[in-house]
Amino acid sequence: MSFLNTLIPSAVRAQDDLPETRRPHYEVSETENAYSLTVNLPGVFKDGLEITDENGELRITARRSPALPEGVVALHRETSDAPYGLVLAHDNTVDTGKIEADLKDGVLRLSLAKAESAKPRKIAVS
Amino acid sequence: MRFIHYTQSNGRSASPAVGLGDRAPRQGLENELDWLFGTALTGFAGFARGGQFPVDLYEDKNNTYVRAELPGVNRDAISVEIVDGSLSIQASRKAKSGEGTVSFSRLVSIPDEVQTDKVAAAYENGILTVTLPRREEAKPKKINVSVN
Numbered sequence: 001m002s003f004l005n006t007l008i009p010s011a012v013r014a015q016d017d018l019p020e021t022r023r024p025h026y027e028v029s030e031t032e033n034a035y036s037l038t039v040n041l042p043g044v045f046k047d048g049l050e051i052t053d054e055n056g057e058l059r060i061t062a063r064r065s066p067a068l069p070e071g072v073v074a075l076h077r078e079t080s081d082a083p084y085g086l087v088l089a090h091d092n093t094v095d096t097g098k099i100e101a102d103l104k105d106g107v108l109r110l111s112l113a114k115a116e117s118a119k120p121r122k123i124a125v126s
Numbered sequence: 127m128r129f130i131h132y133t134q135s136n137g138r139s140a141s142p143a144v145g146l147g148d149r150a151p152r153q154g155l156e157n158e159l160d161w162l163f164g165t166a167l168t169g170f171a172g173f174a175r176g177g178q179f180p181v182d183l184y185e186d187k188n189n190t191y192v193r194a195e196l197p198g199v200n201r202d203a204i205s206v207e208i209v210d211g212s213l214s215i216q217a218s219r220k221a222k223s224g225e226g227t228v229s230f231s232r233l234v235s236i237p238d239e240v241q242t243d244k245v246a247a248a249y250e251n252g253i254l255t256v257t258l259p260r261r262e263e264a265k266p267k268k269i270n271v272s273v274n
Contacts, residue, residue, distance in 0.1 A: 041197065
């Protein structure tokens with residue numbers, strides 16, 4: 001089963017699941033052994049980031065740190081201070097012990113190793 | 127009186143420039159922002175494919191601040207310029223799929239009283255903050271009036 005097929009319906013559900021958050025822009029790609037997830041999280045420091053994976057669901061919540069001087073007045077806003085929230089279902093096709101995350105310049109890159117059961121298997125005919 | 131124009135240079139020309147000087151028609155501005163967020167929430171295709179990126183404007187008594195969301199951009203690939211009284215922000219980054227680069231640009235009109243030679247920019251966590259200091263004479267002055 002493709003990660004993408006399971007991922008898109010749950011991503012839509014995620015909006016009800018995390019009502020106070022907004023969904024960041026993200027991209028998923030797949031190799032033979034892993035899924036790679038790129039999430040745009042501008043304004044997020046490492047401390048404000050929380051990634052959990054349980055019951056076949058990868059959950060990312062991230063708080064933005066505006067880091068503006070005190071006493072500033074907003075004249076025009078196009079961004080939101082709401083935290084980012086993203087829930088992606090993967091039906092346990094991911095080895096949760098082998099998830100690597102890297103946050104740089106507001107971009108989170110996650111490498112999710114596939115569970116052995118999700119890898120293509122060659123069956124020898126005896 | 128200050129008047130900041132905010133220009134959008136892509137196909138969204140149906141929406142006129144947002145005037146920030148007259149803040150009275152709050153509702154109009156909010157609708158405009160809702161509309162912008164609406165576009166942003168549909169996956170933020172603009173940033174993914176190049177073109178526009180969201181910008182915030184702030185001020186305090188000494189400076190005007192322009193903040194732009196530019197995740198995943200190399201510092202060397204960001205250019206900030208003052209051209210004809212406008213702040214021009216240009217950035218590019220490698221395309222995620224294959225070769226080539228994706229370019230972004232935005233033009234923000236800035237107040238006249240900015241000290242253009244003292245503009246500073248910083249990039250952190252995917253956010254570019256441009257600090258535009260105000261000229262001394264433009265800062266609000268406190269005048270003490272003694273009443274006899």
